[in-house]
Amino acid sequence: MTTLKNHGVPDAEHAVHLLRQMLRVRRLEEKCIELYSEAKIRGFLHVYIGEEAVAAGVMEALAPEDAVVATYREHGHALLRGVSAGAILAEMYGRAEGCCRGRGGSMHLFDAETRFYGGNAIVAGGLPLAVGLALADRMAGRQQVTACFFGEGAVAEGEFHESMNLAALWQLPVLFCCENNLYAMGTALGRSESQTDIALKAAGYEISAWAVDGMDVLAVEEAARRAVDAVRSGSGPHFLELRTYRFRAHSMFDPELYREKSEVVQWMERDPISLLQGAMQAAGKLPEEQWAALQADVDAEISTAVGFAENGTPEPVSELSRFVYSDRPDDGSAGGGGTAEWDTTAGKGGAAG
Amino acid sequence: MKTTYREAMRAALRDAMQRDDRVFLMGEDVGRYGGSFAVSLGLLEEFGPDRIRDTPLSESGFVGAGIGAALGGMRPVVEIMTVNFSLLALDQIINNAATLLHMSGGQFNVPIVIRMTTGAGRQLGAQHSHSLEGWYAHIPGLRILAPATLRDARGMLWTALQDPDPVLIFEHGSLYNVAGELDDGAGAVDIDKAALLRQGDGDGDRLTLITYGGTLPMVLDAADQLAGEGIGADVIDLRTLRPLDSHTIVDSVARTHRAVVVDEGWRSGSISAEIAARICEQAFFDLDAPVERVCSLEVPVPYAKHLEEAALPSVERVMAAARRAVGAGG
Structure with a gap:
């Protein structure tokens, strides 16, 4: 077996924590595949199996007040950012208890409490959002960082380049995390990019960028801490190319x-x-009994989450037209609006959700 | 107070910037250049480059950044030079601004205002002249405004900024120089209801002219001329294309029994089609004649003056449609 970069394992407790975090993602997604096969959950399902070190390492470097923008392969990011496995699975089940009340599904997990801004299923569509979140922090004088995850496929999109330029031009506090798993769906990097050195592209925008072994969680965490510290201290955007690999099929x-x-x-x-x-x-x-106990813990967490989703309530159809516009309790009409007619199914209003 | 549509817009921006520190303006050439239509002229000097923020030519990037900033607690006003350029930001407007609240189960609303010019009439050809506001009005999650009067140019922005959800404001390029009187105390206006700007009178034939934005002056002109022919025309300025205020339309048609919709957009699959459908759905038995529509011809807007004029609605075409509706020839 290829080994980790020579970090040693200086802090066993922390290393166990990282191992647990990666395992939580792995087991959650293995369960997702099983549930998908049983047709308990539907839609597209993109699993992160093989790439767990990236989210696990980067999340360690973030503070609770920071923001996270992710892709449609984001179960792991949501979980490690602090969204419960139960809320994630309930979302995939279309339950009212799901983190988006059944309106998002696997590809659109959101959570306001942990500042988790999706769950973005348009490739590169999340990058401008991250730039804007960072712009708001900058304008408001907040020392916060926005971490933006995207795949190497996003690098071919115009929004990638527009976002790199804006973030660098305005020196915004964004950490760009390119999860380079070598394939944009089925298109290999070398078949889609004239320049396959992605960190070099970011560097072309005057952004500090470097490549990291994305299979080595300790290396990822170390790089992320270094980058996040720099971003937070006002050194402008930073860019990590995390070299990783997707073990399972695209979907x-x-x-x-x-x-x-x-x-x-x-x-x-x-x-x-x-x-x-x-x-x-x-x-x-890592004594054998500790490893066994850790696995049992994680299995129990996932098993509880499945129970939570199974026993959840389907989001009521009567609520369907909510959240197209913000609830406006003042006038009691969906989308507010006096005599205005929003649509033929204009539903009820009610307290803000 | 004597003012212009452009100055009223600028006053609205200045007012919003003064009232709320979270408000900032962002877009191509809004700062040093003064705005491509000079709407923001002088605001850079007043508010500085952070709040009057010039952007690169990156419509998707800066519209998306506006959405992100709105998520982050700011109240961005994003200016796009023309509706045609907004197509470069369509992903952000439709896939993000319009959907985030719903996809997130009500957790993330997007209080952004996006302003852009729209419309033809200045010989700018097909890539600077289209009227796609009706197209945007198709999208749930957006509110679509089309200020056509000085009062709305002055008053819609602040109300739009109070809206928790994305609002798109379409400013017809031919309106910027329109001058007139505006109350000194003019301020925020509602952005929900259509306005019955003129009520036709007389004992003769009646009809309802329904329009918005850049074609309003032409429709008011037509209504004057129709009055001279003994045809009493109600004129409805829609003001807001989504949500569409069907009630004001139906109330008027119930009195006049005839309707002509004037829309600079193309006819097929348009806001004019939606209005005609709603009249059929909600006022069918009030109608004495088929609903007439005056729209742009279904060609990309051409450059040459005579061709462009031929492609667009005109007073003559509105008059002809009105006469057809009342069976007075044409």
């Missing part, structure tokens, strides 16, 4: 015609969970 509808099985197997040898677990065990810092 549940992907026969994986575009890559060799051997390539997947090769990358799986660098499974971020096995890497850390192996390093810790080799260092004698």
Whole structure:
């Protein structure tokens, strides 16, 4: 097995925490696949299996007041940002208890409490939002950071370039996290980019950028801490290219015609969970019983979450037309508006949700 | 007070900036250049480059940044030079601004105001002249405003900024130089209701002329001339294209029994089609004649003056449609 960069495992407690975080994402998504196969959840389902070290490492570097913008492969980001596995699964079940009351689904998880701004399913569409969130922080004089996750496929979009330029031009506090898993759906990086060195592209916008081993959670965390500290201290946007790999298919509808099985197997040898677990065990810092207990804990969390989703209430159809416009309790009409007619199904108003 | 549409817009911006520190203006050439239509002229000197923020030519980027800033607690006013350029930001306007509240189950509203010029009549050809506000009015989650009067140019912005959700303001390019009297105390106006600007009188034929934005002056002109022919025309300024105030339309048609819709947009799949459909749905048995529509011809707006004029609604075409509606020839 390829090993971790030579960090050693200086703080066993912290390393166990990282291992737990990655495992929580892994088990949640393994469960999602199972539930999908049972048709308990539908829509598109994009799992992050293999890439967990990226979200786990970066989230460690963020403070509660920071903001996170992610993609449609964001179950792990939501979970590690603090959205409960129950709220995530309930969302996929279309429950009122889901984090978006059944209106978002797998690709659109949002959570105001943890400043988790999606769940953005238009590739690169989240980048301008991150720039704007950071602009608001800058204008309001807040020392907050916005972490923006996106795949290397986003680099081909105009919104990527517009966002790089704006963030750098205005020196905004954004941490761009490019999750380079080598494939934009089925299109390999080399088949879509004339320049495949992504950090170099960011550097072209005068943004401090470097590539990181995205399978090494300790390396990711170290890089993220360094970058977040710099961003928070006013050094402008920073950019991490996190080199990682998606072990599973793009979605549940992907026969994986575009890559060799051997390539997947090769990358799986660098499974971020096995890497850390192996390093810790080799260092004698993860007794077998502790590893077993950790796995049991995580399994219990996911099992509880499934129960929560299963027992949830379907979001009532009577609420369907809510949240197209903000509730306006003043006049009691959906979308407020006196004699105005918003649509033929204009629903009830009510207290702000 | 004597003023122009442009000055009324500028006064609205200045007022909003003074009243709320969270308000800022962002867009191409809004600062040093003074705004491509000079709406923001002088505001940079007054409020500084942070709040009168020039942007690169990155419509998707800066509209998206406006949405992000709104999510982050600011009250951005984003200016896009023309509605045609807004197509470069369509992803952000439709996939983000209009959907975030719903997708997030009510957690994230987007209090952004996006202003842009719209419309033809200045020989700018097909990439600077279209009228796509009716198209935007198709989208749930957006509120669509079309100020056509000095009062609305002065008063809609502040109300739009109080709205918790995204508001798009369409300013017809031909209106900026329109001058007139405005009350010194003019301020915020409602952005929910259509306005019955003129009520036709007399014992002769009656009809309702329904329009908004850049075609309002032409329709008022037509109403004057129709009065001379003994045809009493109600004139409705829609003001807001979404939500559409059907009640004001239906109330008028119930009295006049005839309707002509004037819309600089194209006819097919348009806001004029929506209005005609609502009249049919809600006032069918009040009608004495089919609903008439005066729209732009279905061609990309051409450059040459005679071609452009031929493509657009005109007083003559409005008059002809009105006469057809009352069966007075044409």
